[in-house]
Amino acid sequence: MAGNSAQGPRTVLEHLLRQQDRTYEEVAAEFERLARGLGERGVTISPRHLRRLASGERSGTTPSTRRVLNAMFAIPVDELLRPWEGGGGRSATSKSETEMLEMAAEQSHEFAFNRDLPMSGEAIERLHDEVVELASLYPVRPLPTILGRLVNTQATILSLLDRRQTPANARRLYFMAAVTAGLLAYAGNDIAKPELALTHARAALLWAEYTDHPGLRAWIRALQSFICYWADRPREALRYAELGTQSAVSASSSASTWLYAGHARAWAALGNAEQAKELLHEADAAAERARPDDLDALGGLCTFGRPRQLYYAGRTLASLPEESADAERFAVEAIEAYRDPQDPTFDFTCEADSRIALALARASRGELDGVADSLAPVFALPPESRIHDLVQTMHLVHRGLNRFDTSAARDLQEEIEDFSQASLPQFPR
Template sequence: MAADEARQFAMGRELPVGGEVIGSLHDEVQELAGLYVNRPLPTILGRLIGAQSTILSLLERRQTPNNARELYFLAAVIAGLLANAANDVSRPELAMTHARTAYLWADYTDHDGLRTWIRGLQSFICFWADRPRDALRYAELGAAPASATTGSATAWLFAGQARAWAALGNAGQAKAFLHKAETAQELARPDEVDNIGGLCTFSHPKYLYYAARALAGLPEEFAAAERFSIEAAEAYADPTQPHWDFTCLADSQISLALARASRGELDGVADSLRPVLALPPEHRIHDLVKTMHLVHRKLNSFDTPVSADLQEHIEVFSETSLRQVLG
C-alpha cells in the first residue's frame, strides 16, 4: 500500500517524466498481463483502468520522443487487456472499440510486433462473437506486420485462422493453419511484446489449446481433438508454471468433452466437465460459456438421464457467469 501510494504521488506531480516513472509503469503493465491469465477479472479490473488513466494523463504532458513511444506502447497493451476484459463479459462491440484504439496507439509506436498482436486480438474477438469471416479478415490484415516481426503473435494469427476455418466447417484449411501456427510458434524469438508475458505471449501450451478447440468443432476430427485436449490440459495442469492460464485449461477440458461426446462417451463428457462446472462465477467468462453451449447442443443427440443432467448443469453455469457478477 505504501509503495502504491508513493507511485501515485510521483506520477501525479507536474514534473518531467523520467526513466523511473516509465520503468514503474512498465512493471505495472507487465504484472497485469501476467495476472490476467490466472486471476478473476474483478480482482484486477480497477488496476487496469487505473493504469490506463495514469498513462493517458502522462501522455497529455509534453514528452520526449522516446518517452512518448514507450507510453504509447504501454497504452496499447493496456487497451488490449481491456479489450479482452470487455470480451470476457460478453461485450464484443466494446472489446473492438478498445482494440481499435490499441491499434492506433501501436501505429504511433511503429511496432510491428504490437500491430500483429492487436490484429490477433481483433480476430479473437470476432471469433467469439460468431463472426468467423471477420476473424479471418483481421488475421489477414495482420499478415503484413507479422512478416516484419519475430514474436509469437504471428503464431497467434495462424491459430486464430485455424479456429475460424473450423467454425466454417473447412477441416483442410483448419489443419493447414494449425501446422503454420505450430511452425511459427517453434521459430518465434521473443520480441518486446512477448517480454511483457502473460496474455501477450503465445506459448506452446496455448497452441495445444487452440488446436484442441479448432478440431473439437469438426466431427471427423474427434480423435485428434481428444489427443490435443489431453495434451493441453496436462500442459496447464501446474498453476505454478509461468504460462498457466485458467481459461485455456478450462476450455481444453470443454474441448475434451466435445470430442468424447462425438464418440458417445457420456461418462467421459461428465468427467471432463466436472472441474469446469466447479469454477466460481467470476471465472465463467464469455469464451467458456460459448464453448459450453456447443457441448449443450452436442448433448441433444442423446436422450438419457445423464445427458439431461449435464445440460441442466450447463444452463446453470451460463446463468451464473462473469457477466452477471459484474452486472
C-alpha cells in the first residue's frame, strides 16, 4: 500500500496516501491519466519520485507536476509536502470540503448558462471509467479521500463540453456531468451543507434534461428529496419526490425504487404511518419492475439495490414507535445484507445507519443493552466517516433516551454527544 510504513506519516502527502488502498505504482499511473486529462502532455511521475516526495526526502517539483498534484488532491503542493503534524489542528484531508464544493457549484452554474457548444471515443471512455470508479468508491471511502478526484473529474467533463462535440459525445458527457454533479450534491449533504448540495443537484437536473434520460431525472429528484429529508425539511422532501413521480413511471432503473423509498421516509418523519407503509409497498413494486439501465450500470451510489431498500424500510419504520418490531426486522436484514465490505452493494453509511435504526427500535421498547450493542460499531467509525446523516439519526436516539433516568442511558447519551462532536460536519472549514 502507498505510504505504508512502521513509522508515522512524515508529510501530509504520505498521510493521505496511507488512507488509500493503492500502491505507489497505481497512484503514479493515476497521476499520468490525470495529467493527460488536464492537457499536461508528457508529464509523468515515477513511483520512486512519488515515494521520495511523500517521505520528505525531496521537495523540488516542476510547475506541471505541481499543477497535477494540486488537482489530484485538491490541496496546494506546499501544503501536501509540509511535515505531518498528526491529529492536532486543521486536518489536511478535510482542509476545504466546503470551499471545493462551492468552487464546483460556481463552475457548474457558470457553465450551465454560458456554454458554447470533438473528442476521441477513447478519451470519453477513460472519463466514463473514472465516473464508474468514483460512484463505486463513494459508498466505501471517507469523503475527504475522494473529493479532490471528484471535483477534478467534473472540471474535466465541463471543459470538454465547452468545446464543440458530436451529438453522441455531447449526450454522454452531459450524462456524466449530471452524475458527477449528483455525487457532489451527496458530498454537500455529507458535510451538512444542504443549500450547497441542492445547488449541485439543480445543475445535475439541468444536464439530465439534455440527455432526456428518465432514470437519471428520477435519480436526481430522489437525491433532492434525500437532501431535504436530512436537512429536517420533510415537506420539501415530499415535494421533490412528487416532482419525480412522472420520471419514475417512465424509468426502468432502480432510481424509481429510491424515489418511492425516500418518499416513504419523508412521510414517516411527519408521523404518517399509513402513507409511509403504502409507499414502501410502492417501492417493492418498483423494485420488481426495475430493469437495469446505463445509470444502474455505473454501480455504487447510482443504483438502489436490495440492501439499500431494506435499510430504507428499517429507517422509515424506526421513525414510527408503533412499528418498532418491523423496524427491527428490516434493520437486522439490512445489517446482514451489508455484512461483506467486499460486496459491490456495500455502503458503510447505510450499514451504520441501519444499526442506528435498530437502536431506535430497541430504545422505543426500553432495551438499553440492545441499544448499546447496536451502536458499538457505529461509535468505532473514524471521524471522517461520521457524516451528517449518521449524526442526525444519532440525535433521534439521544432524544429517545431522555425518558430513561439511568446511568446506562446517560452514558449512551454522552457517547452520542462525543460522536457528534468528532464528526465530518464538525471538521474546521
